[in-house]
Amino acid sequence: MSLPNTTHEPARELPIAAEYDVLVCGGGPAGIAAALAAARGGARTGLLELHGCLGGVWTAGLLSWIIDHENKQGIMPEILSEVQKRGGRSSGADGRPTSAYDAEIMKWTLEEMVSATGVHLHLMTRLCSTKKDASGRLTHAIVESKSGRQAIAAKVFIDATGDGDLGALAGCGFEVGHPETGLTQPMTLMALVTGLEAKSIRQFFNYDAASGGTFEPKERLNDLLTSLGTPPSYDKPTLFWIRDDLFAFMANHEYGVRADDAAGITQATVHARAEVHRLVRTLAGAGGVWKGLRLVATGSQLGVREGRRLHGLYQVGLSDILEGARHPDAVCRGRFMIDIHAFGTGKTRGLEKAPGKTRPYDIPARALVARDVDGLLFAGRCISGDFFAHASYRVTGNAVALGEGAGNIAAACYHTGQTPRDFVTQQYEQHFTQT
Numbered sequence: 001m002s003l004p005n006t007t008h009e010p011a012r013e014l015p016i017a018a019e020y021d022v023l024v025c026g027g028g029p030a031g032i033a034a035a036l037a038a039a040r041g042g043a044r045t046g047l048l049e050l051h052g053c054l055g056g057v058w059t060a061g062l063l064s065w066i067i068d069h070e071n072k073q074g075i076m077p078e079i080l081s082e083v084q085k086r087g088g089r090s091s092g093a094d095g096r097p098t099s100a101y102d103a104e105i106m107k108w109t110l111e112e113m114v115s116a117t118g119v120h121l122h123l124m125t126r127l128c129s130t131k132k133d134a135s136g137r138l139t140h141a142i143v144e145s146k147s148g149r150q151a152i153a154a155k156v157f158i159d160a161t162g163d164g165d166l167g168a169l170a171g172c173g174f175e176v177g178h179p180e181t182g183l184t185q186p187m188t189l190m191a192l193v194t195g196l197e198a199k200s201i202r203q204f205f206n207y208d209a210a211s212g213g214t215f216e217p218k219e220r221l222n223d224l225l226t227s228l229g230t231p232p233s234y235d236k237p238t239l240f241w242i243r244d245d246l247f248a249f250m251a252n253h254e255y256g257v258r259a260d261d262a263a264g265i266t267q268a269t270v271h272a273r274a275e276v277h278r279l280v281r282t283l284a285g286a287g288g289v290w291k292g293l294r295l296v297a298t299g300s301q302l303g304v305r306e307g308r309r310l311h312g313l314y315q316v317g318l319s320d321i322l323e324g325a326r327h328p329d330a331v332c333r334g335r336f337m338i339d340i341h342a343f344g345t346g347k348t349r350g351l352e353k354a355p356g357k358t359r360p361y362d363i364p365a366r367a368l369v370a371r372d373v374d375g376l377l378f379a380g381r382c383i384s385g386d387f388f389a390h391a392s393y394r395v396t397g398n399a400v401a402l403g404e405g406a407g408n409i410a411a412a413c414y415h416t417g418q419t420p421r422d423f424v425t426q427q428y429e430q431h432f433t434q435t
């Protein structure tokens, strides 16, 4: 007898756990900035996050390195300054703080910043469904936590889940992967290592890419691991210097896994963790300058480079990146290269060829407004863009700026009573009537 492949979940009444002006789903770099901006704009703001800490890939993912933050104003430099005050940043060879940070101090800093701003925090709470009214406007997020299944009501919602869970659950159209193959960039499990003396392994890391970093240290590390009989699945293995007794280690690629495939992610996580242990043991076994190397921690979250790209009122495209687009409703200026990690189907285990060079470009507010559902904004890597544009704007300096932009729009909607769609469209149209 074959088992049926569906089952029926009976309808039930849900308690409404909270009511907010703005609810931000996902507490990564984008979600934190969105919540801070919305709360500072006067809106009663909730922030829900499935992990037991804030920061997303910064903390649960142990990323440890922030790209494209240097030209940002507002919340991005504020976070860096708060992390620095708590001793979570170090100065590189030129005496200036690098792009690295201590993930544990980042967790603490973000919790303090969010609490000081009056954001209502729901940790270890997963968004799992949504409810809309008869007009199609989003009204409730349905969540699961140790308190059971509950609803949270809000006037405006922000999807900062990275993978676009809220948008997809609410019925937004979206795209995933390369336009021709559907393949997505590989996932990576980050790690922290200790027991190395920085000056003895100087040829294997850059203090900061911004201060003249090159690929050579990664190539040396790849050659070393290969000569020891353990070629890493990412052939640009990287040591990020955090401080003299702490490095982040990025050396593995999990190919062909989609962000919405729970079984695939489970398998990839187990596989990646085993590879990280193997690589660290191999290096430590080589002795010499590597003798004391030890693994401190691996991420509790496999790093996802690419999930859903939700449909908004504007789609950031490759031409925006190559031509250095300017938009009257810009919320972020991106500058990072088009960084496509190998798909795993060709010869490279490193990076795919980029289709051109980035010229600093604007991301307009319209790319943050849901096209298919009312009352919904996007922030971070799930905003509306094509595959190649995403490969540039996906980094966390931009995620914070996009979150701040979405939070500001949400707060403005709270004050005007408008939907994000009406508010942003009106602002955009006003620009053309005034100029």
Ligand SMILES: Cc1cc2nc3c(=O)[nH]c(=O)nc-3n(C[C@H](O)[C@H](O)[C@H](O)COP(=O)(O)OP(=O)(O)OC[C@H]3O[C@@H](n4cnc5c(N)ncnc54)[C@H](O)[C@@H]3O)c2cc1C
Pocket (backbone or CB within 6 Å): 025, 026, 027, 028, 029, 030, 031, 048, 049, 050, 051, 054, 055, 056, 057, 058, 063, 065, 066, 067, 068, 125, 126, 127, 128, 160, 161, 162, 163, 165, 187, 188, 189, 190, 250, 302, 303, 304, 305, 379, 380, 381, 382, 394, 395, 396, 397, 399
């Ligand atoms: C291995 C790797 C290396 C990278 N290297 C760099 C780098 O060096 N520098 C850099 O700046 N960027 C780097 N990036 C890119 C960058 O990390 C991401 O694009 C960035 O995380 C985007 O931020 P975000 O806030 O949109 O998403 P995320 O950081 O993914 O945050 C999303 C948050 O939402 C939560 N969430 C998800 N679904 C739900 C749900 N259903 N319910 C409740 N909560 C939910 C998650 O737990 C998470 O906290 C790298 C990415 C990876 C994977």
